Amino acid sequence: MNSHETLLTVKDLVTRFDIRSGIFRQVSHRVHAVESASFEIGVGETLALVGESGSGKSTIGRSILQLDMPRSGSVNFCGQELLGLSHKELRPFRKRAQIIFQDPFGSLDPRMTVGRIIAEPIIIHGEAKKDELRERVLSLLERVDLGSEHMSRYPHAFSGGQRQRICIARVLGLNPSLIIADESVAALDVTIQAQVINLLMDLQAEQSISFLFISHDMAVVERIAHRVAVMYAGEIVEIGGRRDIFNNPQHSYTKKLLGSVPVADPRQRRTSRRINIDEIPSVIHPVDYEPVHLPFRHVKDNHYVREEL
Amino acid sequence: MRENRVIEVKELKVCFRLDKGVVVDAVKGVSFHIDKGETVALVGESGSGKSVTAMSLMRLIENAGGEIVGGDISLRGRSNNVVDIHSQTESAMQDIRGADVSMIFQEPMTSLNPVLPIGFQISEAIMRHQNKSKNKAMKIALETLRLVRVPEPESRLGQYPHNLSGGMRQRVMIAMALCCRPSLMIADEPTTALDVTIQAQILDLMKLLQEEIGMSVLFITHDMAVVAEVADRICVMFQGEIVEQGSVYEIFENPTHGYTRSLLAAVPRLGSMAEKEHPEKFPIDKMKDTFEPGELRG
Numbered sequence: 001m002n003s004h005e006t007l008l009t010v011k012d013l014v015t016r017f018d019i020r021s022g023i024f025r026q027v028s029h030r031v032h033a034v035e036s037a038s039f040e041i042g043v044g045e046t047l048a049l050v051g052e053s054g055s056g057k058s059t060i061g062r063s064i065l066q067l068d069m070p071r072s073g074s075v076n077f078c079g080q081e082l083l084g085l086s087h088k089e090l091r092p093f094r095k096r097a098q099i100i101f102q103d104p105f106g107s108l109d110p111r112m113t114v115g116r117i118i119a120e121p122i123i124i125h126g127e128a129k130k131d132e133l134r135e136r137v138l139s140l141l142e143r144v145d146l147g148s149e150h151m152s153r154y155p156h157a158f159s160g161g162q163r164q165r166i167c168i169a170r171v172l173g174l175n176p177s178l179i180i181a182d183e184s185v186a187a188l189d190v191t192i193q194a195q196v197i198n199l200l201m202d203l204q205a206e207q208s209i210s211f212l213f214i215s216h217d218m219a220v221v222e223r224i225a226h227r228v229a230v231m232y233a234g235e236i237v238e239i240g241g242r243r244d245i246f247n248n249p250q251h252s253y254t255k256k257l258l259g260s261v262p263v264a265d266p267r268q269r270r271t272s273r274r275i276n277i278d279e280i281p282s283v284i285h286p287v288d289y290e291p292v293h294l295p296f297r298h299v300k301d302n303h304y305v306r307e308e309l
Numbered sequence: 310m311r312e313n314r315v316i317e318v319k320e321l322k323v324c325f326r327l328d329k330g331v332v333v334d335a336v337k338g339v340s341f342h343i344d345k346g347e348t349v350a351l352v353g354e355s356g357s358g359k360s361v362t363a364m365s366l367m368r369l370i371e372n373a374g375g376e377i378v379g380g381d382i383s384l385r386g387r388s389n390n391v392v393d394i395h396s397q398t399e400s401a402m403q404d405i406r407g408a409d410v411s412m413i414f415q416e417p418m419t420s421l422n423p424v425l426p427i428g429f430q431i432s433e434a435i436m437r438h439q440n441k442s443k444n445k446a447m448k449i450a451l452e453t454l455r456l457v458r459v460p461e462p463e464s465r466l467g468q469y470p471h472n473l474s475g476g477m478r479q480r481v482m483i484a485m486a487l488c489c490r491p492s493l494m495i496a497d498e499p500t501t502a503l504d505v506t507i508q509a510q511i512l513d514l515m516k517l518l519q520e521e522i523g524m525s526v527l528f529i530t531h532d533m534a535v536v537a538e539v540a541d542r543i544c545v546m547f548q549g550e551i552v553e554q555g556s557v558y559e560i561f562e563n564p565t566h567g568y569t570r571s572l573l574a575a576v577p578r579l580g581s582m583a584e585k586e587h588p589e590k591f592p593i594d595k596m597k598d599t600f601e602p603g604e605l606r607g
Contacts (some may be wrong), residue, residue, distance in 0.1 A: 307334040
């Protein structure tokens with residue numbers, strides 16, 4: 001952590017999705033994707049959001065950017081409350097908070113050249129004059145170790161790792177203070193994954209960028225994160241420093257998650273794992289359902305765990 | 310072929326013929342063998358030829374546009390007879406697939422038929438290979454679902470794939486692969502699409518079943534951590550060749566080939582950061598778009 005200054009404060013964030021049915025398309029059920037999520041991210045800090053598919057971790061990222069509309073709660077960025085702002089009022093924030101998605105094949109327009117893709121957000125936000133634009137794009141390409149010859153090529157000509165680097169270059173063009181990386185390295189081969197993670201860490205060191213690193217891969221998270229929040233069925237069940245979570249997990253789900261991760265060392269093979277076919281409870285509830293939130297227990301320092309029944 | 314071997318692959322070469330006479334050599338002379346009851350992992354990155362190798366063992370690669378242009382594949386079937394896979398006719402291969410060798414894939418949703426009940430899909434293979442009546446086949450299907458620890462197997466028989474979670478679907482896939490008790494199961498990235506807690510259950514299950522049935526497994530994956538958990542021996546594939554093979558301990562503790570070393574350096578290991586106060590970069594060289602085979606040799 002470079003600083004203890006807080007960049008983003010999320011408090012009691014709730015995001016639910018309506019499920020409609022019947023002839024009048026009335027709301028019959030709701031998906032309680034995120035329930036009462038609270039956390040902070042400091043300047044230059046990486047908070048990893050971990051959990052399994054359907055636990056709501058991507059929805060938190062999307063709710064911060066209001067790509068999914070939160071139902072209630074507060075998202076405070078640099079002292080400014082974001083929920084309730086108009087589309088126009090949000091624009092300066094959108095410039096400073098960027099997102100990189102998992103699938104670099106789906107997030108690049110196949111009919112635009114790489115130069116154009118990287119230039120587009122800079123043009124939209126009026127960040128550079130026309131004559132500076134080429135320079136800017138070239139320096140961004142160089143920053144992610146791609147040569148100038150790639151500028152006029154199309155996304156299909158690139159490998160997965162290169163495409164993800166193009167996505168990173170596009171995001172960097174706006175000098176963001178927060179990058180939400182939603183499973184950004186999950187689709188890459190390990191050698192490429194390691195390179196992209198190293199690049200992200202270099203960028204953080206150079207520009208004090210904060211990351212919300214959304215991932216299901218505990219081993220990757222252990223490398224990159226300063227702090228970790230564990231999600232289970234829409235709720236954050238444990239949050240704390242990286243070493244607190246990994247070395248001293250408190251919640252039964254965190255323990256189960258860590259116990260399930262295969263270790264890349266044949267001498268540490270776990271032979272005595274029990275076959276356990278518990279599944280994560282459904283987060284779909286009837287309309288009148290009011291969730292009960294158990295309180296957090298303070299473990300030590302900034303390590304909190306939700307009480308269990 | 311030695312008595313204790315289930316499959317022996319010698320100098321397998323597979324290519325794809327594209328338009329305008331362009332030929333892609335996907336597998337360039339690969340040799341390996343699997344002993345009875347052994348788990349061999351074929352590891353490598355996307356495009357290294359590991360799935361093409363697996364598909365060739367089943368002679369499924371021809372349906373995917375590939376062509377086996379050289380080499381031998383000998384397989385010891387359930388009745389201890391050795392067959393030369395390369396020279397079999399398509400109809401003979403249909404008798405072998407599912408009975409002597411079976412395969413499970415990464416994405417259980419796309420490999421199950423969405424409009425047929427689970428019970429029907431499992432019993433289909435039993436009726437085809439074991440000449441059983443419909444009722445008898447359904448009974449065996451039920452037993453197999455029990456074997457793969459599907460809870461409430463009776464009610465699952467009539468359910469459709471969309472009724473099941475990802476982990477349950479993969480159990481059903483394994484049940485289909487095991488219902489004829491093959492001597493070799495090829496598992497192509499069987500846990501890649503699953504959450505880590507479900508992955509742990511499926512890996513446990515596969516290990517357990519392997520002991521119970523005594524079959525051999527060819528495990529194809531890109532995930533070195535999974536390999537460390539399951540494999541007895543490892544073949545590392547890179548650009549269509551096996552660049553290094555050895556026991557799981559040899560490969561992890563004393564890798565000799567440059568590519569294996571870079572692969573292992575890039576693998577995040579849980580617990581490796583336990584003593585470190587700050588996040589740390591991976592101990593790898595600066596970005597390279599591909600590994601140059603020339604500089605890795607020697």
